Structure formats: C-alpha cells, structure tokens
Amino acid sequence: MVKRKPEELGEVATSKGRGEEDESSDDDMDMLDVDFEFFDPQPDVDFHGLKSLCRQLFDLDAQLFDLSALVDLILSQPTLGSTVKCDGNESDPFAFLTVLNLHQHRDKPIIQTIIKYLSSKASKVPNMSGLLDSTGSSSRHEVGLILTERLINMPAEIVPPMYNMLMEEVEWANQDNEPYTFSHYLILSKTYKEVESKLDAEETRSSKKMKKSKAVGDNTFYFHPEDETLHKYAMAYGNFDYTSVPDEGRPDSKRTFNDLGIVPQGHLILIERSKFEEAVKAVSQYLQPQA
Template identity: 60%
Template sequence: MEDILNVDFEWFDPQPEIDFHGLKTLMRQLFDVDNQLFDLSALADLILSQPLLGSTVKCDGNESDPYAFLTILNLQTHKDKPVIQELTKYLTSKSSNSSLSQLPELLSPTSSAQVGLILTERFINVPSEVSPGMYKCLLEEIQWALEEKEPYEFSHYLVASKVYTEVESKLDQEDDRPTKKKRKDGAASELFYFHPEDEVLHKHAIGHHTYDYTKQGDEGASDSKRAFSEMGVKPQGHMILIEAAKFKAAVEAVESYLQPST
C-alpha cells in the first residue's frame, strides 16, 4: 500500500527579506556545475529588486523558503550589470552552431531587441503542475507592468533550463553488474526533461538548444544523480527562444498539458 502525502502549495511574490538564500539554492540547482561561473548573490538581489514580477511556490507560508520560483529579467535594461554581462556572454557562447544562431545578435550590446530571460526551477519532488500557475502569473504581471510603463515590452523570451541523458553507470562497470538498459553503439542518447513543460514550449519556439556545461563533473558525478534512474545521469544546459507574439499561446499550451486532474 502506497502512502499518499497531500501538500498544499501557495504562490507568493518574491520577498526580499526572506527569499534570498532560497533563490540562490534553486539557482545553484538550475545552473548545475556552472553555477560557480556567476555571482548568484547579485543575481538573487536583482530578482528580488523587482518583487512585483515573478513568483515563488511555498508549502509552509510566506515566511518559509521557496520550493520553486519563476522570474524574468530584461537583459537589455540590465546589460550594464556585471552578473547580466556574465550570463549574456555565457548564453551567447552556448548558442553557437545551433538553431539559436540569431541569439548572439539579439543579445549584443547594440541590439534593440528586448530579450526577457526566464529563470525557473523547482526541487525535484515538487510536481510539474506548479509550472502553469507560475507562467500564468508572469503573463498577468507583465501586462500590469506595461500599464505602469515599466520596461517589460519584450520582443523575445529566452528560457534557461536543463535536461539530462542517461549514461552507463561507472559503478556497474566497476562491479561488472548487469544493467537493464544497454544502448547500441552509435545510438543517439534519449533526452529527458527535468521540466516537462519544455517539450510544450518547443512547439512555439524559434529554436531550442542543449549544450554541455563548461565545468564538467568528475567521472563519478553521473552516479551521484542516480536517485530516479538505474543508469548514471548526465545533466546538460538547455535554452528555448520564443518570439513575444507566440508566448501567450505557449503558456496556454503548458497549462493545457499540465492541467491538474480533478
């Protein structure tokens, strides 16, 4: 007999006095081994400087740490901030030779494009059904911000995410254990999504791209992430670029796909 734990999730605006450390923890998870390339404290401060945009999901009231978050940053407006320069340089370098070949031009300092960088992450035991609510809130908040003449008239949305592939376990190799899954030589690795909504966003995107992290883990790193797989797990970075005109339809599609069953 399986035990079922009912948990009530609540949505909140980001709280500068409360959420700093929680956001940093979630961003470390989002950027994985490359998180050390960025000033996450500065990034958390920037996110918290716009508390009326974006949301957190909590289980124990507003004073508790977030289990999930979603926010958006205008890369053009904040282009002079060092942490945004770090992020922009990083994302530009990772988009080369991909379907996102136009991204470097969009993110160049002289570009007139208004690219909104969406950062979103949740702990692994948080259900994906929290995602539609965060995206829906974002749409409403952007509309309210525009009515107040705030700089959120985006031309494009860039979603920073992560995916993973399964790789043969080093532990299994060392112990000569039989594994249930064996990939044929030369076969392409299947891509799995930490955020299932990414597959829906792909259908509305200009393009998307998966890339290797700059700071690769050691050989045993994939086995440390075996909590939900018999195989070793190799995380990779992922980006999705969506034109502003198609973003609302993309959010509605995510909501339809991940609609909680009643």
C-alpha cells in the same frame, strides 16, 4: 504578498513506500493534501532559498556566476515573478519563476556575464545564434530571460499558474510604462542523458582498464516536462554542454531508478513574443491536474 492560490492545486500523488512485507504493485500511490501558496519574491526572506534554486538551475556552471548578485537583481523587482511555498511567507521557496530584461540590465556585471555565457552556448543552436550578441543600446531586440527552477519532488502542476501570473504582471508593468515589452523570451532549463554506470562496469571489468561512460541511446530526458510543450511554439531550442568538467564519479552520484548514471546538460528555448501566450496556454492544458 500572497498571490491568488489556484483552486486546482492541493492533492498531490506521491509514491507509496514499499518494504519487504509490501508485495503491492509499483503503481500504488498515496494521496497527500499539500497547500501550495504563491508569493511575490520577498527580499527579506527569500535570498538564500532563491540562491539555492539558482545554483541548482545552473548546475555544474553555477560557480561561474555571482549568484548573490543575480538573486539581488531578481529580488529588486518584487512585483514580477513568483515563489511557491508550503509553510507560509517566512519559509524558503520550493520553486520560483521570474524574467529579467537583458537589454535593460546589460550594464550590470552579472548580466554581462550571463549574456556572454548564453551567447556562447546559443551559438551552436540554429536560429538562436547572434540574438544575445545584439542586446546593445541600439538593438531592436529586448530579450526576457526566464529563470525557473523547483525542487525535484515538486508537482509540475504548479508551473502553469506561475507562467499565467507572469504574463499578467508583464502586462501590468507595460501599462505603467515599465521596461518589459519583450521581443523574445529565452527560457533557461536543464535536461539529462542516461549513461552506463561505471559502478556496475567495475564489477564486471575488475581487471580491465575502465572506459569512458557511454551514453545509452540518443534520447534526451527533461527535468521540466513543460519544456517539450514549449518546443512546439519555439523558434529555436537545443541542449548545450556545461563549461565545467564534472567529476568522474558524478554520473553515478545521480543514478536514476533504473540504475543508470545521468549526465545533465543545459537547455535553451527561444520563443517570440507573439507565440508566448499561446505557448503558456498549451502548457496549462498539458499540465492540468487530473480529475
């Protein structure tokens, strides 16, 4: 099913390629017309694309989860959540956003694994500890786990429509007495920190023993720029280290444009239901396309 296509989307800025003969400014941009379409999740065509995006979202710890079971669960609720495509319904999604009721699905093995995992990570975040441990049958909390990911070159302007459509779909589901009356929304995301490059260090310390990669400053950088806006409405948020240990050369395999390595981290944002609509409006204002 094709959803409403936001009229604001279509013209996307991309960096202009520069060769040896191009002495133009780094600020030069080309404008591309890209026709984004928003779809309901399609069980017949989206399994592999969603699995790839979920693997990207969970990053180093993706191997800890049965991603096939997770995607099957996402696709079992096709009227909730969105995918974004550029080449029609039969193509792979470039982005997705959905919500899973951790209370409703607490008996499913994949959700049990996710709850256990996120509980351990949330235990180190103030005001978040213990919330996921209380998703049992007698709990007053119904946590909606928001999963969203996109290809690295997707424009952030696609995010507000997905959140707005999600709010509408949750409202419609509640009118039909479906189990989506959440008390809290928990958003799983990713951040990263920059570290000194070991490749550069090896060039200057060829005869010395290599030291562990060292973080450059204490700044956190965001793969999803909307996260910083969501923080303003959250009751809790914080980073966490992945359980799986990265390979020694992995930070350099993800070097950024300024030649630093990067170390990704997981990120959690917890928003009460009463603040969620306001948070989505703020994201829409922050990411509205530039005139």
